[in-house]
Amino acid sequence: MASEERSVLEGIDHVGIAVTDLESAVAAYTQLCGAEPSHRERLDDDGVEVVMFDVGPSRIELLGATGSMSKIANFIRTRGPGLHHVAYATDDIDSTLGKVRAAGLRLIDEEPRTGIRNSRVAFLHPRSTGGVLTEIVEPAH
Amino acid sequence: MASEERSVLEGIDHVGIAVTDLESAVAAYTQLCGAEPSHRERLDDDGVEVVMFDVGPSRIELLGATGSMSKIANFIRTRGPGLHHVAYATDDIDSTLGKVRAAGLRLIDEEPRTGIRNSRVAFLHPRSTGGVLTEIVEPAH
Numbered sequence: 001m002a003s004e005e006r007s008v009l010e011g012i013d014h015v016g017i018a019v020t021d022l023e024s025a026v027a028a029y030t031q032l033c034g035a036e037p038s039h040r041e042r043l044d045d046d047g048v049e050v051v052m053f054d055v056g057p058s059r060i061e062l063l064g065a066t067g068s069m070s071k072i073a074n075f076i077r078t079r080g081p082g083l084h085h086v087a088y089a090t091d092d093i094d095s096t097l098g099k100v101r102a103a104g105l106r107l108i109d110e111e112p113r114t115g116i117r118n119s120r121v122a123f124l125h126p127r128s129t130g131g132v133l134t135e136i137v138e139p140a141h
Numbered sequence: 142m143a144s145e146e147r148s149v150l151e152g153i154d155h156v157g158i159a160v161t162d163l164e165s166a167v168a169a170y171t172q173l174c175g176a177e178p179s180h181r182e183r184l185d186d187d188g189v190e191v192v193m194f195d196v197g198p199s200r201i202e203l204l205g206a207t208g209s210m211s212k213i214a215n216f217i218r219t220r221g222p223g224l225h226h227v228a229y230a231t232d233d234i235d236s237t238l239g240k241v242r243a244a245g246l247r248l249i250d251e252e253p254r255t256g257i258r259n260s261r262v263a264f265l266h267p268r269s270t271g272g273v274l275t276e277i278v279e280p281a282h
Contacts, residue, residue, distance in 0.1 A: 008175045011197025012153045015227050019271040028269055031244035032229075034149045055229060056152025057198065062271060081272030083224035086156050088173075088196060103172035128169055130160040130203060131222030 008096045013089040013137040014052070014059040018072050020081045022049060022064030029053050029060060041116060048072050050116065085123075087135035093120050096136050100124065112138070149237045154230040154278045155193070155200040159213050161222050163190060163205030170194050170201060182257060189213050191257065226264075228276035234261050237277050241265065253279070 019025040030036055030053075038059070039052040047070025053060040063084055065073035075084060090096040093112045101107060106125035115121035118140040126133050160166040171177055171194075179200070180193040188211025194201040204225055206214035216225060231237040234253045242248060247266035256262035259281040267274050 009173070009196045012156065012199045015153065015156065015224075017271045017273055025271040028246060028271065031246060032150070032241055032265075032270065032275070034240065055150045058153045079220070082267065083156075083227065083273050086224065099175065100173055105169060105172060124173075126223065129173065130158045130166040130169065132158055132224050134173070 008090050008092065008099065009088040009136075010091060011089050012058050013087040013135075013139070014061050015086055016061045016063055016084040016135075018063050018065075018075050018081055018084040020076060022051065022062060025062050025064075026051050029062060033060070039117075042066065043116075046071060085133040085135055087121075087137045089137050089139060091138065093122060093136055093138035097122055100128075100136075105129070112136075149231055149233065149240065150229040150277075151232060152230050153199045154228040154276075154280070155202050156227055157202045157204055157225040157276075159204050159206075159216050159220075159222055159225040161217060163192065163203060166203050166205075167192050170203060174201070180258075183207065184257075187212060226274040226276055228262075228278045230278050230280060232279065234263060234277055234279035238263055241269075241277075246270070 026037060033053045033055055035053065037051045038054045042049045047066050049064045049066055051062045063072050067073065097107065105128040107122065108125050109122035112120040112122045115137060120138040122136050124134040167178060174194045174196055176194065178192045179195045183190045188207050190205045190207055192203045204213050238248065246269040248263065249266050250263035253261040253263045256278060261279040263277050265275040
């Protein structure tokens with residue numbers, strides 16, 4: 001049982017930031033990071049365009065709404081622009097979800113689903129994690 | 142000049158999370174991280190108690206207000222509990238601040254000041270960073 005005690009999270013995979021003006025945020029983070037974005041992807045089903053910056057082993061994801069009905073547009077209307085979620089990396093998302101479920105934390109996704117770059121992802125409810133929308137990511141192997 | 146182009150940020154040092162009930166958040170993050178907190182510190186001047194969890198090379202900082210006049214209490218009143226700031230690590234905060242200042246990003250701290258564990262820290266204004274209060278940290282060597 002001792003091995004169960006160690007952390008199952010390997011690090012912060014990324015922080016997601018909801019922005020009102022994607023291109024001006026890209027310009028600012030290009031300056032802050034001292035480097036151009038590493039990836040850009042438009043997820044039409046979610047109404048979001050994602051621009052990623054690498055920062056050491058982690059990433060910054062800038063999230064721009066592609067329409068007024070987008071979840072990101074709705075987030076900005078109710079909370080304002082800024083930090084949207086934090087994602088933690090694990091090498092075994094099924095085990096991690098099992099542990100947090102057993103501990104009584106509330107899940108948004110009961111089972112992992114496919115995320116960006118063929119990762120497996122699941123979200124925890126902010127009510128269980130200090131008001132923070134929290135994502136668990138198992139990167140593609 | 143080519144070396145100026147590389148990223149000066151080494152990774153996400155920590156995410157700061159403003160919570161209403163520190164001990165219940167500590168219990169939840171102990172489950173999520175699969176480990177007890179690594180550090181706890183009360184900063185009376187700032188009206189905040191900080192509880193840290195290690196997650197790979199980064200940390201989660203839970204921030205609880207120690208009084209109703211605390212900046213954290215004020216943040217929760219106006220924005221609700223949740224993500225408060227993101228901190229990026231650099232090995233040369235003077236150089237990083239010089240670059241972002243030259244790029245036109247707005248600084249809250251024009252000069253680095255002493256942070257937790259004898260680090261040197263400075264905050265950037267959320268208006269320059271997509272609505273996110275952003276901290277630059279040079280850990281103590």
